[in-house]
Amino acid sequence: MMKPVxxxxxxxxxxxxxxxxxxxxxxxxxxxxxxxxxxSLVSSWNLTLGFAGVFNFGHMAFFAIGAYTAAILTKTAGxxxxxxxxxxxxxxxxxxxxxxxxxxxxxxxxxxLVTFAFxxxxxxxxxxxxxxxxxxxxxxxxxxxxxxxxxxxxxxxSATTTPPCCCWSPRRST
Amino acid sequence: MAxxxxxxxxGIVLASLYALMATGLALVWNTLGIFxxxxxxxxxxGAYIAWQVADARGFDFGLSAxxxxxxxxxxxxxxxxxxxxxxxFLGRKDIVLVAVMTTLAGAFFLENAALLTWGPRIKQLDxxxxxxxxxxxxxxxxxxxVIIILAxxxxxxxxxxxxWTRLGxxxxxxxxxxxxxxxxxxxxxxxxxxxxxxxxxxxxxAGVLLGAIRFITPTxxxxxxxxxxxxxxxxxxxxxxxxIVSAYLIGFAEAASTYFIGAYWTQAAMFGxxxxxxxxxxxxxxxxx
Numbered sequence: 001m002m003k004p005v006x007x008x009x010x011x012x013x014x015x016x017x018x019x020x021x022x023x024x025x026x027x028x029x030x031x032x033x034x035x036x037x038x039x040s041l042v043s044s045w046n047l048t049l050g051f052a053g054v055f056n057f058g059h060m061a062f063f064a065i066g067a068y069t070a071a072i073l074t075k076t077a078g079x080x081x082x083x084x085x086x087x088x089x090x091x092x093x094x095x096x097x098x099x100x101x102x103x104x105x106x107x108x109x110x111x112x113l114v115t116f117a118f119x120x121x122x123x124x125x126x127x128x129x130x131x132x133x134x135x136x137x138x139x140x141x142x143x144x145x146x147x148x149x150x151x152x153x154x155x156x157x158s159a160t161t162t163p164p165c166c167c168w169s170p171r172r173s174t
Numbered sequence: 175m176a177x178x179x180x181x182x183x184x185g186i187v188l189a190s191l192y193a194l195m196a197t198g199l200a201l202v203w204n205t206l207g208i209f210x211x212x213x214x215x216x217x218x219x220g221a222y223i224a225w226q227v228a229d230a231r232g233f234d235f236g237l238s239a240x241x242x243x244x245x246x247x248x249x250x251x252x253x254x255x256x257x258x259x260x261x262x263f264l265g266r267k268d269i270v271l272v273a274v275m276t277t278l279a280g281a282f283f284l285e286n287a288a289l290l291t292w293g294p295r296i297k298q299l300d301x302x303x304x305x306x307x308x309x310x311x312x313x314x315x316x317x318x319x320v321i322i323i324l325a326x327x328x329x330x331x332x333x334x335x336x337x338w339t340r341l342g343x344x345x346x347x348x349x350x351x352x353x354x355x356x357x358x359x360x361x362x363x364x365x366x367x368x369x370x371x372x373x374x375x376x377x378x379x380a381g382v383l384l385g386a387i388r389f390i391t392p393t394x395x396x397x398x399x400x401x402x403x404x405x406x407x408x409x410x411x412x413x414x415x416x417x418i419v420s421a422y423l424i425g426f427a428e429a430a431s432t433y434f435i436g437a438y439w440t441q442a443a444m445f446g447x448x449x450x451x452x453x454x455x456x457x458x459x460x461x462x463x
Contacts, residue, residue: 106452129438
């Protein structure tokens with residue numbers, strides 16, 4: 001017999017899987033996807049501050065690096081969105097290692113300063129390299145998994161269910 | 175070296191502005207023990223308020239009135255920010271990190287308030303002095319000459335104030351030991367407000383000076399704030415003289431890097447320098463324990 005808490009989570013997860021299959025309202029689906037996207041972002045930030053106690057103020061930079069990697073590879077280089085997805089993970093991990101190495105030697109306010117400075121640096125680089133990153137207000141958009149013209153339940157299912165799962169597993173491993 | 179003279183001249187202009195910014199940041203850090211992330215927004219607001227008072231599309235009172243109002247308003251805003259964002263949390267053990275969050279929140283708030291008030295259209299202040307000036311064989315505007323001369327004068331004035339006046343001594347006493355200063359009858363909260371007022375006024379003044387060279391936008395303070403961080407870290411936390419020396423070093427380094435590798439990658443080079451300083455010289459040039 002499963003614990004009630006686990007059962008609750010499984011039921012909630014089931015609801016998320018079922019949501020795109022029963023819901024026809026594209027606005028509601030969009031809100032659900034964006035909400036879960038930010039939920040995954042928040043839980044990933046919680047890994048650094050909440051579990052590791054590292055005051056990381058450059059987290060959005062990793063988010064942006066991933067997004068720009070995917071956008072540039074799919075739109076400018078014309079690669080498949082799946083390649084862009086994998087590459088985005090790789091580049092943001094590499095960026096996080098670059099920031100992490102000095103942070104390992106620092107503590108307190110210095111960690112805040114380095115991570116904050118890194119976030120600002122990424123912002124400046126994006127603004128300055130307009131040939132690659134396009135205008136900041138109308139930045140390049142990565143290609144969708146499927147054509148937006150045809151509603152595609154499988155894609156939406158993956159979008160609603162992946163974030164909670166991918167944040168749950170690293171937490172359990174700590 | 176043909177490049178040396180333009181680098182030197184452009185470095186001095188940058189460095190003078192960084193010195194004004196970083197000194198205010200360092201003053202607050204030394205006295206209150208917090209890093210003010212809203213310092214860049216002080217600069218932005220200084221420029222906007224001066225524009226509002228001085229420009230023909232604003233109140234049209236002339237540039238000198240604009241500068242005076244901007245500096246006075248920023249001093250008031252500094253006190254207000256201290257009361258609202260810092261004072262309620264003083265005495266907490268994690269004040270450094272709490273203050274990072276409250277001042278960041280304040281910075282976002284003020285930045286967006288500026289965007290709502292003045293709109294996204296870029297603005298520019300009139301120059302304090304018109305005409306050009308030749309220095310070391312390089313032409314600079316009279317306005318930049320004013321910056322080069324004014325910044326050291328203001329900093330010397332600040333140093334003299336801290337050194338010889340009773341209020342300045344009170345600030346230094348609180349910076350050295352808050353509890354002892356309290357026992358000696360110094361009104362610590364008033365000193366904190368005063369420190370914040372001076373710091374914000376310095377940032378506002380720097381904003382007025384920068385607003386005539388670059389464009390005034392709601393985010394114009396972000397980049398100078400980052401440079402001020404680097405300057406304060408290189409100078410060493412707790413040392414005002416170190417801050418001023420390192421402002422000039424960073425100014426020259428940035429001018430040289432802009433000349434040799436271009437403006438696009440200078441930001442990245444400065445960030446690399448920041449990391450190297452933190453790893454190699456964690457206490458800065460003249461920092462104390």
